[in-house]
Amino acid sequence: MNDVARLAGVSIKTVSRVVNDEPGVHPSTAERVLAAIDQLGFRRNLSARNLRRGSSTGTIGLVLEDVGNPFYSGVTRAVEEIARLRGRQVISGSSDEDPGRERELALEFCSRRVDGLLIVPAGLQHSYLVPEMRAGTPVVFLDRPAGDVVADTVLVDNIGGTVEAVTHLAAHGHRRIAFLGDAPDIFTANERLRGYREGCVRAGIGYHEELVAMGPHDENSVATTLKRLQTMREPATAVVAGNNRITVHILRSLAGVAERPALVGFDDFELADLLSPPVTVIAHDASALGKAATDLLFARLDGDNSPPRRVVLPVRLVPRGSGEVHA
Amino acid sequence: MNDVARLAGVSIKTVSRVVNDEPGVHPSTAERVLAAIDQLGFRRNLSARNLRRGSSTGTIGLVLEDVGNPFYSGVTRAVEEIARLRGRQVISGSSDEDPGRERELALEFCSRRVDGLLIVPAGLQHSYLVPEMRAGTPVVFLDRPAGDVVADTVLVDNIGGTVEAVTHLAAHGHRRIAFLGDAPDIFTANERLRGYREGCVRAGIGYHEELVAMGPHDENSVATTLKRLQTMREPATAVVAGNNRITVHILRSLAGVAERPALVGFDDFELADLLSPPVTVIAHDASALGKAATDLLFARLDGDNSPPRRVVLPVRLVPRGSGEVHA
DNA sequence: GGCCACTATGACAACGTTGTCCCCCAGCGG
DNA sequence: CCGCTGGGGGACAACGTTGTCATAGTGGCC
Known part of the structure; x- marks a missing residue:
């Protein structure tokens, strides 16, 4: 700014006035200043400005x-x-x-x-x-x-969402509905587990510990869990997935498997509608x-x-x- | 910083020294300063620091x-x-x-x-x-x-990628390969078109204007274009998609359609492997x-x-x- | 001609830091 | 007792802006 002022033959305050479109600068002066700014490639320093103004x-x-x-x-x-x-x-x-x-x-x-x-x-x-x-x-x-x-x-509405997921599955006749969620110290995971439990109770199918698998999940752990759920004495016929990554893991595990449980995933994701079968989800924006x-x-x-x-x-x-x- | 200095009974320079871990401050003084900082919830202003230091x-x-x-x-x-x-x-x-x-x-x-x-x-x-x-x-x-x-x-490598896509399709017997790309004033779209053309020439199947559809695409335009390509005199049997959005539009248009052209998409996308058929892509990271x-x-x-x-x-x-x- | 109002411009301080330089004082050797 | 040394600490300027206030010049009016 100093350089601009020198080049234009004015004080730095005048440069400041031009830069800020303040009134009271003679047009010809303003023009000289603008030319100098252009020539020097001057760009006002926003940090300094904000510091001085004490503004945001x-x-x-x-x-x-x-x-x-x-x-x-x-x-x-x-x-x-x-x-x-x-x-x-x-x-x-x-x-x-x-x-x-x-x-x-x-x-x-x-x-x-x-x-x-x-x-x-x-x-x-x-x-x-x-x-x-x-x-x-x-x-x-x-x-x-x-x-x-x-x-x-x-x-x-994590709780409401999983309640709805369970209700939906129960309405289609499922009585053994599993829940695969993230580690329960993550707030959303815990909330969704609560919704799952409440949904089970409301649907009159009861809450069964053995149908729940929380914890960090990777593709392998999901596959293992699914196998366990499908081969237990009273197998799960439906699964609620606690988030979109888990949903995807489940889909990968089920690829090519004939015996597919019903599935509702929390979180929508692109192409969910193009898979076969298309994936029902609890969507939030x-x-x-x-x-x-x-x-x-x-x-x-x-x-x-x-x-x-x-x-x-x-x-x-x-x-x-x-x-x-x-x- | 002023307030901290006053509260600790030192000069602001000493506060600065403490904040910056500079040597030459008596431990007991430093302690007083740190206590004052804590009490006032002081946080050094990075803008001012950078301004003063002229550093990054x-x-x-x-x-x-x-x-x-x-x-x-x-x-x-x-x-x-x-x-x-x-x-x-x-x-x-x-x-x-x-x-x-x-x-x-x-x-x-x-x-x-x-x-x-x-x-x-x-x-x-x-x-x-x-x-x-x-x-x-x-x-x-x-x-x-x-x-x-x-x-x-x-x-x-946009050109290399589409060359490879065309080559791949030609190797599987396709001779009528279409290209759906983005508006040609977008650099990548134009490059990919060039690659497509080069691929066609190299594969000995020639470049045919009527098999190319550039321009901004939405789901409808893609569907219309596909229909045209499949019903022309010598129909296209394969399609190269210029980017992942176009690939998805194509997939949506083809949902439920029996007569599916072969498809290679530019850009990989999640779940491409889980669709049926899984989508072959030109992947870049x-x-x-x-x-x-x-x-x-x-x-x-x-x-x-x-x-x-x-x-x-x-x-x-x-x-x-x-x-x-x-x- | 003297005074006023007004326009165009500049000098200076200040924003919150830090770099430079300087000062004070205790401790020590001569 | 004097001077020197070195550690601990402070005064002050400066970074690039802008707000405040002052000032020089100009034209108009009585």
Whole structure:
């Protein structure tokens, strides 16, 4: 800016005025300044500007589990979209379910003075954010609730979704319905297990421990579990999958197998309708989740200081065939 | 920092020393300072730090077409990963194929003084980046080349891939092979068309205009085109799809149709192996693309100032069945 | 001619840090 | 007792901006 001022033969304040379209600059002066800017390839330093103005940095931080996962990339896209409308840039990072990494990312973003934080929690402890929140940085948790702070949270109806999945299968005559879920220390996995249990009870088919397999799953463990479920004394005739990765593992395990249990998966995924049979799912909208969380964040930035809210987004059963197989 | 200094009864410089682990602070003083930091929830302002030090901002900018697209979210993930190892944060944005938006994002990132830029070009004009590049900001283009500047570029072997696709189909007896590609003003679409043409010539089956359908495609246009191709005088018996969205459109159009042409798609996608028939694809690795580009960017940041490089990553035909149907 | 209003411009401080340089004081040798 | 050394700490400027206030010049009006 100094260089521009020198080249144009004006003070740096005048350059600042031109750059900011402030009134009171003679057109011919402005022209000289613009020419100098162009010639030198000058670009105003936003950090310095924000520092001086004490205003927002125009950024929001997004901590998620893995951008590579289509579900979270959908969330990211929605966040970006709304941030753009509100003139903000998104800085994001993946925690890979590592609480330490989540914390590191969130605090790094705070050091960069983001205007707000969106976090998909990996851990259960979020008191490290208390100073930031007290300092006025709004924080919204999404997909899972925060550990030990009260804060805005946007979730999906995990329990309602699995209740619906079980109800759907029971309505098609199934009485031995299994549940394959993720590790129960993950909030969504645990909620979905609760929904499964409640669904079983409501359907009058009872909750049977031996039909449940939680825990981190890979393709092998899923295959083993399925075999066990299908060969037990009273075999399972239907399966509820706790998330889309598990659904896919199940589909791979069943490839080429004649005896297929009915299946309802949590999370929709692309091409589910083109498989044979097409896969019935409990769908929830990644972009709706991202949008709701971001809207909430911006409401806080706009001065809304009502008590922390918890928003639960509905899910929707999409019947496609795999869950409509009769027992 | 001022407040911390006051509370600890020291000067702000001493606080700075403590925060930066600089030597020459008495342990008991340091302890007082740390206590004050903790009590006030102080977090050093990175913008101010970087401004003062004139050092890097520790960020890199990533402009892509759409984070929501699995291909680009894979790229994003890879970029993030490497940036992390090198202590950088990623700021990203989606251009949606809009050159204006691409430019807006890139320049915004420059104003934020990113250490480097990774761009999936939407437009053909990139001279707007010349001042930035001259000012020392390294720029790497990925997936598509830049319009009117010479710069580092990482591409995939689009031509080789489609040549291979055609060759594969011809080897299975097909002589009427169609090509459905994206709008030819998109670099990759045009390259893949060239590869298709070359493949046809090499296979000795000639290039026939009427078997090619370029242009933006939606599900309807793909269905119409397929119908035309299958009912023409000498019908097409095989199809090459120019990208994964077109492949999916084709699959949807063919759902439930008895007379299926052989199919090879450009871009791999999840579950391709579980469809019936499983879909043969030309696979290229999103994370390899992201990694190669980011590595190149960091090499520049490390001082490599050799002439701009153009890296072409190999692709790989993954035979799964849909391309092995005999004519 | 003197005064006022107004326009165009500049000097200077400040944002939150850190680099440079300088000072104070205890401890030590001569 | 003097001077030197070195550890601990502070004052001040500077990074690139912008907000505040001041000032020089110009034209109009009485």
